[in-house]
Amino acid sequence: MTRFLQKTNINSRFAEARYTGLSDYYARYIEGVQLLDACLWKKFVKVFIDHSDKDDDGWRSEYFGKMMRGGCMTYTYTKNEELYKVLKNTVENLLSTQDEYGRFSGYDLAHEFRGWDIWGRKYVLVGLEYFYEICRDDILKEKILSAMCRHADYMADKIGDGKIRITETSAWWGGVNSCSILEPIVQLYQLTGKSRYKAFAEYIISTGGCKDGNLIECLSEGKMPYEFPEVKAYETMSFFEGLLAYYEITGDEKYLDIVVKFADAVNESDITVIGCAGCTGEIFDNAAIKQTEYADTIMQETCVTVTWMRLNARLWENTFDAKYMCRIEKSALNALYGSINTRELPMYSFEKKALTPALPFDSYSPLYNNVRGRKIGGFKEFPEGGNYGCCACIGAAGTALYPLYAFVLRGNTLYANFYLSGEAETKLESGQKLKIICDNDYPASGKANLTVKLEKPEKFAVMLRAGGADIDMSGEYENGYYKIEKVWQDGEKITLDFRTELKEIHKNGKTAFTFGVFTLARDEGKESGDITEEFTPVREGVNLVYKIIDPQEGEQIRILLTCKDKEILLTDYASCGKNWAAPRNRITVWMNENQ
DSSP states (O other), rough: OOOOOOTTTEEEEEEEEEOOOOHHHHHHHHIIIIITTTHHHHHHHHHHHHHHTTTTTOOOGHHHHHHHHHHHHHHHHOOOHHHHHHHHHHHHHHTTTTOOOOOSSSSSSGGOTTTTTHHHHHHHHHHHHHHHHOOOHHHHHHHHHHHHHHHHHHHHHSSSTTTTTTTGSSSGGGHHHHTTTTHHHHHHHHOOOOOOHHHHHHHHTTTOTTSOOOOOHHHHHHHGGGGGGOOOOHHHHHHHHHHHHHHHHHHOOOHHHHHHHHHHHHHHTOOOTTTTTBBBTTTTTHHHTTTOOOOSSSSSBBBHHHHHHHHHHHHHHEEEEEHHHHHHHHHHIIIIIIBBBBOOEEETTTTTTEEEEOOOOOOOOOOBBBBBBOTTHHHHHHHOEEOOOOHHHHHHHHHHHHHHTEEEEETTTEEOOOOOOOOEEOOOOOOOOOEEEEEEEETSSSSSEEEEEEOOOOOEEEEEEEEEESSSSSEEEEETEEEEEEEEOTTOOEEEEOOEEEEEEETEEEEEEEEEEEEEEGGGGOOOTTTTTTTTTTTEEEEEEEEEOOOOOOOSSEEEEEETTTEEEEEGGTTTTOOTTTTSEESSSOBBBOO
């Protein structure tokens, strides 16, 4: 998968890779339990035949496109031909549901432009655009493009100045959900060059994304995201991703600056220690401060995690600043991987007041003395039976994104973002194959070992996301990367040592612990004591006293923290609370240290 960058006129390419660790396992696990399920895809497509959302202003129409995006990204990584066939058949089935007006909608004509209708139509465009990028059938690509144009033309005919205002097409969140269609509209302009799509995008931008206030102007006024007139985290980030897409087609730096400022503000005020946002439901709420509180409600939505990862990935594609990859890694290895339902346990539905069959992703992630599996985000039932949810659909984009961005070639520069064990192969500008072999257990060990494989010596640059690591090769820092530009020889090795240590974060009278990129937690299921009890760590000078012991199944890191009169077990957050059916299933990141 390649995204063409208008600003640089340089293609960025994901390396062809096969990794051997957790990232590979999760991408393939989700592929197997979810993306290859042809029956599930048929249910998603049937929504557009039955207009299943019309009676409850529902959002079932998002499921197809949201999961199709994840499916296409996963195929880009795994190259599984069986998955490609399932995705292709699903797209062909969807195309057959387009009505005489060009619509793909979960709502019939009598109920359109309300609820989550535009949101669902947005995801139809998203799903089709992602499949268009991997499609190998030129005739099918023509059909997809034609269908997308008819679908978008209908909306552009009905919505705009002097027509229906896009911010009035939903009673939810000031219409931010509807305005997030900006991104796939811009992408459609990139595919077709049709000026009406650019004009439609500019109309959406002119609304400020919200009928209750201009979100773009809010940033100019110095407001933080939790101070916006509408604060739904997922949808707001999606709108700003659309602004970034608009920058890509215009080169107007003010839009890049706006999105950079927005993402930095979110990171400062709302991103928690596990790399997600929203400790009061699914909204921006100054979670950077609120995260230590007990919350007897849903929090840290998986849709927010993946959308945050995607926004940072796109910002990286336009800036090549290492900080965006740091954010992605934090979110992937903590919030996202913690949400994967590896035990395939039933999920609790607030709507049904009962357990329902397992979904591949949990929707919410606790931070203080609470449990997983508490509620299905975006829960909707299908008329023919069964149910699904929004977070379950979006997760595959996250499990694919992390390994895809491990090694990316831009021009003749290789960016090493995530040091995943295995092999990654790409082609330099000369056409010579470059292979990188990673033989390490990073990030658990804090050390990464890379071997360069070439048929003949060649000059190119390697950008290492090093974060202050010790590196056994001379270079210089640039944009957060350690740059080594030289004539490389076959078999040369690079070793990075991140000097990983157990560290403390103190906030609001509580303490959290990190080990490298991992946020750590206590888990009732792994120990017999009270995980909320106060404790006093033992220190030698300023350093904590602890020992690393062998991780158990599903864990990345396992640490015994020495305290007065006891030892505290700390393990990586993503491994904690996975058995939410057990009697003792509470976990906590924020702990009651006796400071």
